[in-house]
Amino acid sequence: MKLLGLHHVSILTGNAEKNFEFYTKVLGMRLVKKTVNQDNTSSYHLFYGDAEGNPGSEITFFDMPSLGRTYPGVRSISSTSLRVKSTDSLHxxxxxxERLNIAHEDIMKRANRDTLAFRDYDGTNVILVADNGEEGVAAGVPWDKTDIPVEHAIIGLGPVMLTVTAAEPTIKVLTDVMGFRHVGSYPSLAGDFPAIEVFATGEGGAGAEVHLETRPDLPKERPGRGSIHHVAFRIPNEEEFKYWTKRIQESGLMNSGEVERYYFKALxxxxPNHILFELSTDTPGFAADEPLESLGERLALPPFLEPKREQIEAQLRPLDLEL
Known part of the structure; x- marks a missing residue:
C-alpha cells in the first residue's frame, strides 16, 4: 500500500479576511469549506481548493489574529506550491x-520544472509549478467562477519543501516508514549547501513530492503568521487508513492515533526533525455535508459539533467573506 500523494497543507494566518481575498480574488481558488479549528472552536479554519474540493488540491488556514511574525529556520515546512498547467500559465x-503589485521572483527551474515564487499576505512562501504534461498524480478541476482563464487556473497542490539541519533522519522516515522513493535532486538556491533531495510517492509527479533542504546554518523556526503548520498525505479509504495507523504505531513514532475530522480521518x-505530518483519507470528502454547488457558503460543522453550534457561533468573531 502506498500513500497517493499530497492531501492538504495547513498554514497559520493572522487575518482571515485578507487571506480569503488573496486566495480567492488573487489566486482564483475556491473556498470549499468554512468551518472551525476542531481543536480550538473559537477560531475559523478555511479550506481552499479546486472546483470540487478534491483531495490533493486543498490549502487550509487557521485564523489566529494575535499571531506575531514568523522567524524562518529549520524544523519547518518552508514553502508550499500550487500546480498550473504550463509555462505559458506562469507567464x-x-x-x-505585477498588475496587482505583488512581488515575485523570476521564473526558474526547480527539480527540472518551471516555477514562479512569491509570498502571500502573511508571508508564506508559495511557488507556482508548471505541469507541462508531466505524468503523475492527476491534477484537479479548475474553478471557473473567477476572472482567471481556465487554462491558467490553479489545479492542485505541488511539492512541499522541508528545511532541516540534518537530512538523514527525515529521509529514513520518508523512505523506510512512509514508502517514499528518491527520484532526484537539484542545486540549493541558497548558496553552497547540499543539493535539495526529491522524494515521491504513489504515481509521482508534482502532486506527490517532498523536497528536502539541508541548512545547518539556520536556527530553529519560530512560527507565526504565514508559518506552515503541517502537511497531510493521501490515503484512499478507511481500510487502508487502518493499515497506516498500525504501521506508524509500530514504527515507534509518537502519534495521535486515529482522529475523526468527519471530512476525513487523520493521524x-x-x-525526527520535528516537522508535523498528517495522514488523511480521501473519503468522505467536503461534499459530505454540503451540496457541491454551494461549498463554503455557510459555517459548516461536523455532526459531533453541530449540537454546540449556537455556543460556537457566539464565540467566533464576525467574518464577512464576499463570495
Missing amino acids: YWVERL YFRE
Missing part, C-alpha cells in the same frame, strides 16, 4: 502578480 501569472506524527 500569465507574472503579468497578473498526526512528528518526524
Whole structure:
C-alpha cells in the first residue's frame, strides 16, 4: 500500500479576511469549506481548493489574529506550491502578480520544472509549478467562477519543501516508514549547501513530492503568521487508513492515533526533525455535508459539533467573506 500523494497543507494566518481575498480574488481558488479549528472552536479554519474540493488540491488556514511574525529556520515546512498547467500559465501569472503589485521572483527551474515564487499576505512562501504534461498524480478541476482563464487556473497542490539541519533522519522516515522513493535532486538556491533531495510517492509527479533542504546554518523556526503548520498525505479509504495507523504505531513514532475530522480521518506524527505530518483519507470528502454547488457558503460543522453550534457561533468573531 502506498500513500497517493499530497492531501492538504495547513498554514497559520493572522487575518482571515485578507487571506480569503488573496486566495480567492488573487489566486482564483475556491473556498470549499468554512468551518472551525476542531481543536480550538473559537477560531475559523478555511479550506481552499479546486472546483470540487478534491483531495490533493486543498490549502487550509487557521485564523489566529494575535499571531506575531514568523522567524524562518529549520524544523519547518518552508514553502508550499500550487500546480498550473504550463509555462505559458506562469507567464500569465507574472503579468497578473505585477498588475496587482505583488512581488515575485523570476521564473526558474526547480527539480527540472518551471516555477514562479512569491509570498502571500502573511508571508508564506508559495511557488507556482508548471505541469507541462508531466505524468503523475492527476491534477484537479479548475474553478471557473473567477476572472482567471481556465487554462491558467490553479489545479492542485505541488511539492512541499522541508528545511532541516540534518537530512538523514527525515529521509529514513520518508523512505523506510512512509514508502517514499528518491527520484532526484537539484542545486540549493541558497548558496553552497547540499543539493535539495526529491522524494515521491504513489504515481509521482508534482502532486506527490517532498523536497528536502539541508541548512545547518539556520536556527530553529519560530512560527507565526504565514508559518506552515503541517502537511497531510493521501490515503484512499478507511481500510487502508487502518493499515497506516498500525504501521506508524509500530514504527515507534509518537502519534495521535486515529482522529475523526468527519471530512476525513487523520493521524498526526512528528518526524525526527520535528516537522508535523498528517495522514488523511480521501473519503468522505467536503461534499459530505454540503451540496457541491454551494461549498463554503455557510459555517459548516461536523455532526459531533453541530449540537454546540449556537455556543460556537457566539464565540467566533464576525467574518464577512464576499463570495
